[in-house]
Amino acid sequence: MSERRQSMRTEFCPSDLELDRYVLSELSPSRQQALEVHLRSCASCQAHLSEVERATQRLQHSYPTFTALHRKFRGQRAPASTRRARMWTLASLGVAAAVTLSLWWSDAMIKEATTQSNGLRSKGSLSFSYHVKRADHVFEGGMDEVLKSGDAIQFTVRTNQPGYLAIFSVDGKGTTNVYYPLGALAASLPSGHHTLPLSTVLDEVLGHERIWAMFCGAPFELEPLRKKLQAEGPGALDQKQCRSEVLSFEKRAPGAPR
Amino acid sequence: MAYQKYGATVLRRAVRLLGSDEAAWEAVHQVFLSLLERPEQFQKRSSMLTFLYEATTHHCLNQLRNHKTRMRLLETKAHPEGGSAGLGPDEFVALRQRLAQLPRELGEVAVYFHLDQMSYDEIAETTGHSRRKVALLLSRLKTHEREEAKHED
Numbered sequence: 001m002s003e004r005r006q007s008m009r010t011e012f013c014p015s016d017l018e019l020d021r022y023v024l025s026e027l028s029p030s031r032q033q034a035l036e037v038h039l040r041s042c043a044s045c046q047a048h049l050s051e052v053e054r055a056t057q058r059l060q061h062s063y064p065t066f067t068a069l070h071r072k073f074r075g076q077r078a079p080a081s082t083r084r085a086r087m088w089t090l091a092s093l094g095v096a097a098a099v100t101l102s103l104w105w106s107d108a109m110i111k112e113a114t115t116q117s118n119g120l121r122s123k124g125s126l127s128f129s130y131h132v133k134r135a136d137h138v139f140e141g142g143m144d145e146v147l148k149s150g151d152a153i154q155f156t157v158r159t160n161q162p163g164y165l166a167i168f169s170v171d172g173k174g175t176t177n178v179y180y181p182l183g184a185l186a187a188s189l190p191s192g193h194h195t196l197p198l199s200t201v202l203d204e205v206l207g208h209e210r211i212w213a214m215f216c217g218a219p220f221e222l223e224p225l226r227k228k229l230q231a232e233g234p235g236a237l238d239q240k241q242c243r244s245e246v247l248s249f250e251k252r253a254p255g256a257p258r
Numbered sequence: 259m260a261y262q263k264y265g266a267t268v269l270r271r272a273v274r275l276l277g278s279d280e281a282a283w284e285a286v287h288q289v290f291l292s293l294l295e296r297p298e299q300f301q302k303r304s305s306m307l308t309f310l311y312e313a314t315t316h317h318c319l320n321q322l323r324n325h326k327t328r329m330r331l332l333e334t335k336a337h338p339e340g341g342s343a344g345l346g347p348d349e350f351v352a353l354r355q356r357l358a359q360l361p362r363e364l365g366e367v368a369v370y371f372h373l374d375q376m377s378y379d380e381i382a383e384t385t386g387h388s389r390r391k392v393a394l395l396l397s398r399l400k401t402h403e404r405e406e407a408k409h410e411d
Contacts, residue, residue, distance in 0.1 A: 016374040017384070020267050020307060052270055184262035221262060 012038050013045060023052050025181070025188045053182050127158040128213040128245040145249040149204045155180065157213060158193045165189045166214045166222055167196075168229055168237075172207020172251060176230035178222050179211065186220050206251050210234075216242035260306055261290045267307065268314050275318035275369065277354065285321070289313045308384040311374075312366075319365045322358040356406075364402060367395045 014022070014035055021027050022035050039045050130141045133152040141153060155167055164186035167179040180196050181187035214225070214237055228236035237244040265286060272285035289310065293299060300309045353373075357365050370376045370384060378396070382389045 013375065015376045015380055017308070017311065017376055017380050024263065024267070024307065026305070026307065052266060183266065223262070 013042060014038070016048065019045060019048055020052070023049065023182050025183075029190055049182075126213065126215050126243045126245055128247060129156045130154065130211070130247060131156065141247070141249060143248060147202060147249045147251050148254045149202050149206070149251060150254055152201045154200075155196045155211075155213070156194065157189065157196065157215075159189065159191050159215060162188070162190045164216050164219050166220070166225070167211060168214065168226060169209055169211045170229070171203075171205045171209045173205050174230075175205070176226050178226055181222075184222055186214070186216065186222060188219070189215075202251055204253075206253060208248060209251055210246055210248045212237055213245045213247075214242060215244070260293065260310070264306060264310050265290070268310055271311070271314045272318055274373065275315070275354075275357075276321060281321060285314060285317050288317055304383055304386065311370075311384050312386075315366055315369050319357060319362065319369070322354055360399075360402065363395055364399045367392065368399055371396060371399070 018027070018031075018035070022032060025032075027035065039049070130153050132139055132141045132145070132147060133154070134148065134150075141147070147153070157165060159165075166181065166186040169177050169179050171177065179200055212229075212234070214220075216239070218241060220242075225236065234244075234246070268289055269282055269286045272282035273279065276282050276285065292313070299313070300306065304312075357368065360368055366385065367381060370381045374380075376384065378389055378392050381387070381392045381396075385392070387395070
């Protein structure tokens with residue numbers, strides 16, 4: 001019953017249960033911090049998190065079908081054969097993920113880049129910024145920064161009170177995506193300065209892309225808000241007990257001039 | 259709703275254990291429909307996450323033990339997303355065969371210990387067993403695996 005992850009595992013590697021608790025924001029702040037230090041240098045655990053991300057993206061697209069199944073279940077449970085057929089349909093759903101990879105770079109690189117520029121946008125108690133990694137170079141992204149497909153971006157958020165955070169984007173084709181977190185609900189965030197654990201490698205959809213940080217006093221579901229943002233535009237984020245901040249960049253092909 | 263928050267975890271776990279998209283989606287729906295049908299299953303003796311770990315493991319092991327399902331799953335090679343789970347195609351088949359042959363309790367602790375890399379305390383939390391019983395089950399599992407290795411030799 002050997003397994004490659006087991007052979008790559010060190011005594012510091014967390015169990016799958018603990019990694020799942022991390023993704024679901026169910027760890028204590030101190031344990032979360034310790035785990036993040038480990039994740040930066042552990043390829044095995046990073047691979048596990050990528051796997052979780054893929055599963056999350058696939059599941060988000062199945063939710064309406066499950067709701068319908070739930071509604072049907074309340075009245076009359078469908079025959080097994082019908083359920084199986086429906087599940088086949090679900091299994092065949094393809095997901096065109098706008099963002100895929102998860103990776104980390106060191107706090108030191110980000111700190112160094114932060115001292116070189118100031119792309120921070122802030123409002124009240126919420127500050128929202130991002131850093132860009134291109135090859136081995138890390139720099140702080142500014143408003144309407146020109147970025148390239150393949151660049152990796154990582155977000156930084158500062159708040160003076162605890163709450164729940166999600167990050168949405170609308171890309172050059174007008175498609176709305178959730179950049180953070182991985183799960184179905186906004187991530188719980190204590191007050192303070194946070195470099196979010198997952199970074200995003202920009203895909204090949206070119207053009208102007210806007211990124212919103214949505215920070216609320218209560219938990220909220222991501223998919224309904226993503227759909228609302230897609231349908232109604234930024235006004236969908238004007239909600240009670242919430243603040244939102246926007247950043248934007250221009251995404252160009254790797255060989256294109258700045 | 260638990261499905262929205264924990265569904266991806268259940269799906270990933272089921273893909274890993276069953277190695278098949280179809281069977282994994284079936285597991286996701288069965289686990290959550292069962293929870294809707296009998297919410298008293300979750301008696302808050304543990305967290306929702308550990309409850310779903312146990313429910314998914316239980317469902318998947320039942321599927322592996324079921325002869326017809328097992329035949330279908332054994333024909334399935336590694337799921338394309340199984341790479342990061344760390345198992346190659348042959349290892350996937352061997353793993354499912356071994357899990358299907360283990361007694362129920364040993365199969366569950368084998369999954370938690372070998373696949374999930376859980377500590378004794380985490381296995382105790384997930385299964386609701388005492389730490390002492392977990393140690394006993396793992397001891398029996400190791401004996402079982404040693405005997406199995408002798409037979410293979």
